[in-house]
Every structure is written in C-alpha cells, then in structure tokens.
Amino acid sequence: MPSDTNTSERQTMNVVIVGHVDHGKSTLVGRLLADTNTLGDGKLEKVQETCRRSGKQFEYAFLLDALEEEQGQGITIDAARVFFRTDLRDYIIIDAPGHIEFLKNMVTGAARAEAAVLLIDAKEGVQENSRRHGYLLSMLGIKQIVVAVNKIDLVDYNEGAFRAITEEYQEFLSGIGVEPLRFIPVSAREGDNIADRGDKLDWYEGPTILEALDGLKKAATNDQLPLRMPVQDIYKFNDVGDDRRIIAGRIESGTLAPGDEVLFLPSGKRSHVASLEVFSAPTLQSVGPGECASITLTEQVFVSRGELLCHPSSKPHVSTRLKVNLFWLGKAPMTPGKRYKLKLATASVEVTIDSIERVLDASELGSSSDKGMVERHDVAELTLRTRKPVAFDVSAELESTGRFVIVDGYDIAGGGIVREALSDNLETRRLERQLRDMEWVRGDVTPAMRAALTGHEAAMIMFSGTSESGKHDVARALEAALVQTGNHAYLLDGKNVVLGIDADIAFDDIDELVRRFGEVANILLDAGLLVISTTNVIGLADHRQIATQIAPAPMFLVHVGSSDDELANHADVCVDAQTPPNDAVAAILATFSESPG
Amino acid sequence: MNHLDELESQSVYILREAYKHFKELCMLWSIGKDSTVMLWLTRKAFLGHVPFPLVHIDTSYKVPSMIEYRDRLAREWKLKMVVGQNRDALAAGMGPEKGRLTCCSALKTEGLKHTLDGTWPRKEMNREGVYEDVLNGEPFTGVIVGARADEEGSRAKERYFSPRDKNNDWDVSDQPPEMWNQFKTDFAPNTHVRIHPLLDWTETNIWEYIEREQIPIIDLYFDKGSGKRYRSIGCETCTGMIDSKARSPKEIIVELGKTTVPERAGRAQDQEDTYAMEKLRRDGYM
Numbered sequence: 081m082p083s084d085t086n087t088s089e090r091q092t093m094n095v096v097i098v099g100h101v102d103h104g105k106s107t108l109v110g111r112l113l114a115d116t117n118t119l120g121d122g123k124l125e126k127v128q129e130t131c132r133r134s135g136k137q138f139e140y141a142f143l144l145d146a147l148e149e150e151q152g153q154g155i156t157i158d159a160a161r162v163f164f165r166t167d168l169r170d171y172i173i174i175d176a177p178g179h180i181e182f183l184k185n186m187v188t189g190a191a192r193a194e195a196a197v198l199l200i201d202a203k204e205g206v207q208e209n210s211r212r213h214g215y216l217l218s219m220l221g222i223k224q225i226v227v228a229v230n231k232i233d234l235v236d237y238n239e240g241a242f243r244a245i246t247e248e249y250q251e252f253l254s255g256i257g258v259e260p261l262r263f264i265p266v267s268a269r270e271g272d273n274i275a276d277r278g279d280k281l282d283w284y285e286g287p288t289i290l291e292a293l294d295g296l297k298k299a300a301t302n303d304q305l306p307l308r309m310p311v312q313d314i315y316k317f318n319d320v321g322d323d324r325r326i327i328a329g330r331i332e333s334g335t336l337a338p339g340d341e342v343l344f345l346p347s348g349k350r351s352h353v354a355s356l357e358v359f360s361a362p363t364l365q366s367v368g369p370g371e372c373a374s375i376t377l378t379e380q381v382f383v384s385r386g387e388l389l390c391h392p393s394s395k396p397h398v399s400t401r402l403k404v405n406l407f408w409l410g411k412a413p414m415t416p417g418k419r420y421k422l423k424l425a426t427a428s429v430e431v432t433i434d435s436i437e438r439v440l441d442a443s444e445l446g447s448s449s450d451k452g453m454v455e456r457h458d459v460a461e462l463t464l465r466t467r468k469p470v471a472f473d474v475s476a477e478l479e480s481t482g483r484f485v486i487v488d489g490y491d492i493a494g495g496g497i498v499r500e501a502l503s504d505n506l507e508t509r510r511l512e513r514q515l516r517d518m519e520w521v522r523g524d525v526t527p528a529m530r531a532a533l534t535g536h537e538a539a540m541i542m543f544s545g546t547s548e549s550g551k552h553d554v555a556r557a558l559e560a561a562l563v564q565t566g567n568h569a570y571l572l573d574g575k576n577v578v579l580g581i582d583a584d585i586a587f588d589d590i591d592e593l594v595r596r597f598g599e600v601a602n603i604l605l606d607a608g609l610l611v612i613s614t615t616n617v618i619g620l621a622d623h624r625q626i627a628t629q630i631a632p633a634p635m636f637l638v639h640v641g642s643s644d645d646e647l648a649n650h651a652d653v654c655v656d657a658q659t660p661p662n663d664a665v666a667a668i669l670a671t672f673s674e675s676p677g
Numbered sequence: 678m679n680h681l682d683e684l685e686s687q688s689v690y691i692l693r694e695a696y697k698h699f700k701e702l703c704m705l706w707s708i709g710k711d712s713t714v715m716l717w718l719t720r721k722a723f724l725g726h727v728p729f730p731l732v733h734i735d736t737s738y739k740v741p742s743m744i745e746y747r748d749r750l751a752r753e754w755k756l757k758m759v760v761g762q763n764r765d766a767l768a769a770g771m772g773p774e775k776g777r778l779t780c781c782s783a784l785k786t787e788g789l790k791h792t793l794d795g796t797w798p799r800k801e802m803n804r805e806g807v808y809e810d811v812l813n814g815e816p817f818t819g820v821i822v823g824a825r826a827d828e829e830g831s832r833a834k835e836r837y838f839s840p841r842d843k844n845n846d847w848d849v850s851d852q853p854p855e856m857w858n859q860f861k862t863d864f865a866p867n868t869h870v871r872i873h874p875l876l877d878w879t880e881t882n883i884w885e886y887i888e889r890e891q892i893p894i895i896d897l898y899f900d901k902g903s904g905k906r907y908r909s910i911g912c913e914t915c916t917g918m919i920d921s922k923a924r925s926p927k928e929i930i931v932e933l934g935k936t937t938v939p940e941r942a943g944r945a946q947d948q949e950d951t952y953a954m955e956k957l958r959r960d961g962y963m
Contacts, residue, residue: 090680
C-alpha cells in the first residue's frame with residue numbers, strides 16, 4: 081500500500097460489498113478503484129486496450145482480475161480485500177462472494193466490516209441473496225448499510241423503478257428491524273453516482289457512493305458501557321522465576337483500573353485489581369475497549385477461562401437457557417438431541433437445542449416452517465440449553481458478549497446472537513452456592529495437591545435409569561473397579577443421606593432433600609473423591625440442581641436403560657439394562673477417561 | 678487506540694488463543710522482520726516470556742550473520758530454539774544450481790515438514806545455549822506463521838487459524854468460517870492448524886511498529902555505506918539487495934511511501950514461474 085503519510089495516523093474503515101450474484105459487486109469495486117485513481121498510471125488504458133485487441137467488451141470488473149495478476153507490480157489487492165483511499169481516510173473493501181455456496185466466506189468477510197454496501201440489480205430487483213445478505217448483516221451487527229440500486233442505466237435511469245425497489249426492500253428490512261442509511265441509484269458500469277454524479281440522475285439529490293462512504297461513522301468506543309472482560313487464560317511463569325499470577329483477557333466494553341472491585345461470573349468469585357501488567361511499555365492507569373489486559377488480583381481466587389469479569393454494579397446474565405437467533409452454515413443440519421459446542425466470548429460449553437421456535441428460509445423470511453431442524457443457510461429462532469451455566473449479555477445491550485458460534489465436530493457451523501436470557505430455575509441454587517463459596521473456609525491443601533496424591537481430579541458420576549434397570553449393581557461394581565485400580569471413589573447412596581441427615585424433614589420435601597444431598601456430595605468432592613451416586617431415593621430425574629451445587633466439579637452422567645429413554649439423550653454414556661455389570665463398567669470407564677472433566 | 682495499537686491487540690489476542698488451545702505449539706522464526714515482530718508481540722502477550730519453541734529451518738545458505746543474530750537473541754531472550762535441516766539433501770549436494778524451486782522445495786518445504794512432524798532430528802538449544810540433537814520429537818499441531826495478507830495473492834485468502842490436512846494441504850476453496858474472534862481450534866487427528874497473527878499488518882505497519890517499539894531487528898535491512906540493503910531476507914544465494922540508502926526504520930518508512938516495487942522482488946524463487954508461490958505454499962512453504 082503506497083502511502084506518503086504514516087498509516088497509523090490515518091483512520092481506516094472496513095467496508096464489505098454484498099448482494100446477489102451478478103448484481104455488480106466486482107464492477108462497483110473496479111469502478112471505485114478507477115475513479116479514485118488507485119490504479120496507477122496507464123493501468124486502466126492497458127486493460128481497455130487488452131480487451132479491444134481480444135475483441136472482448138471492457139468491463140470494470142476486469143480491473144480486479146488484472147490487479148490480482150499485477151499484484152507483483154506493487155498494488156495490494158486480492159479478491160477478498162482491496163485498499164483505496166480518499167482525502168478523509170483509508171478504506172479496506174471486502175468483496176464478499178454473492179454465490180450461495182460461498183456464504184461462509186461472505187460471513188467471514190462481513191464479520192470484519194464496520195459498514196456494508198448492498199447491491200440490488202435495478203432490472204432483476206430484490207433477489208434471494210439480497211434478502212439473505214440483508215438479514216445476515218443485521219445478525220453480524222453491521223448497523224451502517226448503504227443500499228446501491230445498480231444498473232440503473234438498464235432501466236433508462238427511471239425514478240419509478242428505483243422507488244419501487246427502494247419500497248420493496250425497505251419493507252423487508254423494516255420487518256427484520258434494520259434501518260438502512262440510504263438508497264442510492266447507481267450505474268457502476270457507466271460511473272453514475274460512484275465517484276461522480278453523472279448527468280442522468282438529476283431527480284436524485286442524495287450523495288454518491290463515495291460521499292456516502294466518507295459519511296460513514298466510526299463506531300463509538302464502548303468505554304462508557306458496562307465492563308466486560310472475558311477471561312482468556314491464567315498465566316504463571318514460575319518455572320522461569322516469575323511468580324506473578326496473571327489473568328489475561330481483552331476488554332470488550334467498559335474500563336478497568338487498579339483498585340477496582342471485580343466479580344467473575346458464572347462462578348461469583350470476587351476480588352480487587354492489584355495491577356495492570358505490561359511488557360516494554362509505560363505503566364497503565366486503566367485499560368479500555370479493544371485492549372488486551374494482563375491483570376493481577378489482591379485476593380487470589382480460583383477462576384478459569386470462560387468467565388466474564390465485570391464490576392459488581394453491572395452484571396451480565398447467567399443461565400443455561402438462551403433464546404437466540406442463529407444462522408447455520410454446516411453441511412449437516414442442526415438437529416435436536418445432538419450435542420454441539422457453544423463458544424461465546426472465551427466460554428466454551430456443550431449445548432443442545434431445547435426448542436425450535438421458527439425456522440426461516442433466509443431468502444424469503446416471510447415463510448416459517450416447522451421442519452424440526454435447521455438446515456444449511458437457514459436462519460432460526462431457537463432456545464438453546466447449555467450443559468453448564470454461561471455468563472452473557474443480550475446482544476441488543478452489549479454486542480460482543482451477546483453473540484456466539486456453534487461448533488459441530490471440528491468446525492464452526494453456525495453463529496448467532498442472544499435475544500433473551502431465559503430462566504432455568506437454577507438461579508436460587510447458583511446464588512446459594514456463590515454465597516457458600518464466598519465464605520468457604522479452606523485449609524492449606526489445594527485441589528491440585530489432592531489430585532497429585534490421588535492421580536485424578538474430583539468428579540461426580542451420576543446414574544439415571546428406572547429402579548429395575550440394575551443401575552445399583554452397576555454403580556457398586558464401578559466403585560469397586562475404581563478403588564481396586566487405585567482411585568479414590570465413594571458410592572454415595574441417596575438412602576444413606578435420607579436416613580441420617582434428612583431424619584428431621586418430611587419425605588416429600590423434595591427440594592430440601594435434593595439440596596442436602598447436593599451439599600453432602602459437594603463436601604466429598606471438595607475432599608477430592610470420585611463420587612458415584614444414584615438418586616432414585618430422593619426422586620430426582622433432573623440432575624441440574626445438583627450439578628449447579630457441585631460446580632465447578634464436573635458431573636458425568638450414566639444412563640442405564642434404553643437409548644430411546646429421554647434421559648439417555650442427556651447422558652454421557654448409555655448402557656443397556658441387560659448388560660452384565662462388569663461389561664457396563666468397562667463401557668463407562670472407556671468414556672469417562674476420555675471426557676474433558 | 679490508533680491503528681498500530683489495534684493491530685498489536687489483535688495479534689496478542691491471537692497468540693494467546695493459540696497458546697491456550699494447542700499443546701504442541703511452535704512459532705516459525707525466519708529471522709526476518711515480520712517473524713521478529715511476531716516474536717516481540719509474543720513477549721508482549723506473555724509479559725516478557727516466550728512460552729513455546731521457535732523453529733528455524735536452516736538451508737545452510739543463509740547469510741552467516743543471520744545465524745549469529747538468531748543465536749545471540751535466543752540466548753538473550755531465553756528462547757526455546759529448534760533448528761531443522763534437510764541433512765540428506767545437503768549431503769547429496771542440493772543447492773540453487775539444481776533449480777531454484779527444486780532447491781526451495783527440498784531445503785525449505787521438506788525440511789520444514791519433517792521438522793514439524795518430528796520424523797527428522799531437531800537441533801534444540803539447551804539451557805547453556807548449546808545445540809543438541811533431539812530425536813523423535815512430538816509433532817507440532819499448532820504452527821504460528823508470520824504471513825501477511827498484503828504480501829502476495831495466495832496469502833490474502835488465509836484465515837487467522839487455517840487448517841492443514843495430514844499431507845500439509847491447504848484447501849483454499851473450502852475453509853471454515855471465522856467470525857467475532859472465534860477461531861478454528863478443534864482439529865482432527867493427524868491434521869494441524871497454521872496460525873497467522875500478522876494477517877492484517879502491511880509492510881509499512883511492520884516498520885512503524887519496529888520504530889515505535891525499538892525492536893532489535895537484524896541489520897541486513899539497513900544500508901551500511903554501500904548504498905544497498907536487503908528488503909526481504911532469505912538465502913544469500915537467491916536474495917538480492919536493493920539500491921537504497923535507508924539506514925533506519927524511519928528512513929525505510931519514507932522510502933516505502935514512494936516505491937511501487939513489490940516487497941519480494943528480490944526473491945528469485947518468486948520469479949521462477951507464475952504460480953511459484955502458490956505451488957510452494959500448497960506444499961507447505963511459508
């Protein structure tokens with residue numbers, strides 16, 4: 081990128097060009113390059129001459145190909161990114177593919193943009209990808225959208241044709257809550273309203289494309305918004321003599337300064353910022369949006385990647401149920417019952433579809449269907465259920481902690497925004513746990529010291545299945561097998577808790593029975609054990625309450641019975657009711673040793 | 678934040694993501710300005726430490742001062758230095774006179790491939806700063822590379838986290854989506870991921886950052902009185918100097934503002950055939 085001033089002192093704006101295939105994206109980009117003199121001397125004439133000699137009609141889109149070939153001649157360009165500049169600032173133009181097969185590339189390109197120019201062919205009118213791209217732009221959080229009604233020369237510069245398309249597309253955008261900045265009639269081929277006004281559109285009084293680009297605003301910095309720093313990692317480099325314990329993360333919104341009281345969610349841990357660490361840089365008074373921070377705390381608390389650091393006065397939501405809008409790019413459809421990974425900021429948790437509200441064909445968006453799955457290129461309204469609680473915001477309030485991607489297997493297969501935090505009826509348990517953990521008295525032995533001794537982390541292995549399934553036999557055999565191989569395992573039978581600890585309460589006070597059971601399990605887990613349990617005695621089919629109480633210790637679910645049972649869906653491993661206990665144990669251990677917990 | 682601050686922050690974020698997700702992680706250090714800036718950014722990300730090994734592929738034809746500079750910095754900054762080399766090819770007399778692409782392919786591409794997958798011995802610097810042969814190393818599953826999107830066409834299509842299959846192949850037409858700083862950090866057995874923290878940087882940004890941070894870059898980039906300097910460094914045999922009197926990053930930035938000659942014009946292997954770069958790249962060249 082040839083430049084005569086320091087590029088770091090000039091403003092840069094990322095703009096994506098989108099629209100249906102053949103509506104003129106490359107022609108527009110070629111024209112912008114030509115009319116802003118980005119091409120260098122004689123390049124335009126050279127390409128025109130080549131076309132004339134080969135009997136081909138010259139098109140501005142050829143400039144892109146020509147420049148790509150001439151990359152070696154010093155101009156920075158490619159099909160994905162084109163650089164040009166105006167007096168005001170530098171532009172990076174992302175030319176996104178219009179073909180539906182390349183939707184994931186369009187999304188990748190557009191997700192980096194701050195604004196978009198969406199093209200609609202004046203003659204063909206609003207098409208499938210005009211709508212789909214419009215919808216995706218709104219989900220990607222791009223608020224500045226300029227709509228260019230291109231090829232206006234093909235409809236004889238007719239104002240009526242322009243108005244008709246404007247009206248139709250405006251109505252569509254309103255339906256999805258998008259307000260475009262403006263509609264501009266252009267002919268990229270003839271150069272009308274790109275850099276110059278031309279003389280054929282005198283009924284139009286608004287800006288040209290270039291003026292509209294220079295009119296785009298840089299997003300306001302998020303420093304006045306609530307503080308959010310997703311915890312990215314914890315560093316201790318004491319093997320090289322550095323005993324600082326550093327919490328690393330990037331500030332997404334708000335500002336953070338030494339002395340601030342901070343709260344980590346979902347764990348609920350609190351501390352104060354002791355310092356902001358740097359390498360080869362002046363001391364920082366505070367850090368703000370977009371900056372990578374390295375903080376130390378005054379009171380050491382155990383936190384891990386995925387938690388959101390905030391100020392206690394403005395907290396994010398914490399739940400396992402999220403109402404979302406989602407777009408799907410995966411080859412295999414997204415289906416209920418299947419397990420995916422949800423990545424939101426730095427959190428990564430297992431997720432399943434709780435319910436599908438609507439599946440929209442993104443190209444039409446008027447029609448919804450109840451096909452029971454989300455197929456490639458669909459847009460859907462869903463409720464998701466995460467296995468562990470996540471801290472997040474509603475996208476409309478705080479964008480960067482209100483959006484997520486879904487990983488299917490090894491690849492990102494979808495993305496979406498959170499519309500609403502739904503109650504999961506676990507709020508009370510979480511609050512109780514936080515209060516309990518805050519005051520919890522610890523000895524000098526850490527969980528890591530216990531793990532070094534036992535050779536394993538603490539974990540709960542919870543059995544489900546009907547009382548005739550034989551799961552007690554399997555649970556007993558599992559305890560024996562684990563202990564015989566040197567593990568510290570303990571079978572916590574629900575009945576034993578009922579007999580003693582629950583002796584003072586009624587048998588039908590299920591809520592309290594569950595709570596007490598969970599607290600006993602939590603103490604055993606704190607002692608570093610593998611706790612094996614069945615809970616039929618306390619009549620519990622849903623283990624989420626107990627999982628909430630024992631967090632962050634993981635709960636591994638084993639279902640004994642048919643894989644068609646509803647509970648089998650949530651289980652980490654399912655063994656048939658008829659399986660001999662020893663075979664069942666082998667199957668359980670094979671999966672358990674692979675599980676991340 | 679100005680533009681350089683934004684670039685620095687994004688690179689630091691990517692480096693920290695890579696360190697979090699890849700157990701067998703390394704960084705390719707060509708000794709050139711880009712990967713040295715990347716090394717500096719690593720020290721920024723990890724508060725002065727470099728918590729993963731640096732891999733250098735030594736073709737034996739490098740400018741000798743490159744090797745001196747590499748080992749001096751490695752000792753000073755306590756780097757875990759790993760050096761790979763195609764010893765068999767060198768023993769059989771491989772050199773640029775056998776054809777530049779043939780030579781690059783043997784000494785760089787093959788050397789790199791087998792150093793990364795651990796099938797050839799690696800020279801590793803021990804705590805005393807002395808190199809020792811290490812056999813049967815673990816294959817690296819995350820490889821940090823200093824490619825920039827503006828370097829040449831094939832690099833512009835890269836993602837920040839770009840998967841390579843077990844044959845080191847890069848499927849340009851079917852890459853995973855990447856958005857909102859969510860990267861591809863899950864990968865199938867026998868595949869690996871290349872990580873590109875400098876993708877958004879331009880050549881000018883690199884020099885501006887070197888100037889701002891006072892990074893001790895190798896002096897081959899500066900004119901030392903002959904009126905010539907290297908703009909891009911590599912093997913002595915195949916890298917030409919350019920006419921330039923620039924003696925400092927500042928002077929280079931001024932010069933870059935005026936030039937229309939591409940960065941790699943001095944790299945002979947690029948001129949060998951039209952698709953040279955894409956070909957090398959598909960085969961795993963960085």
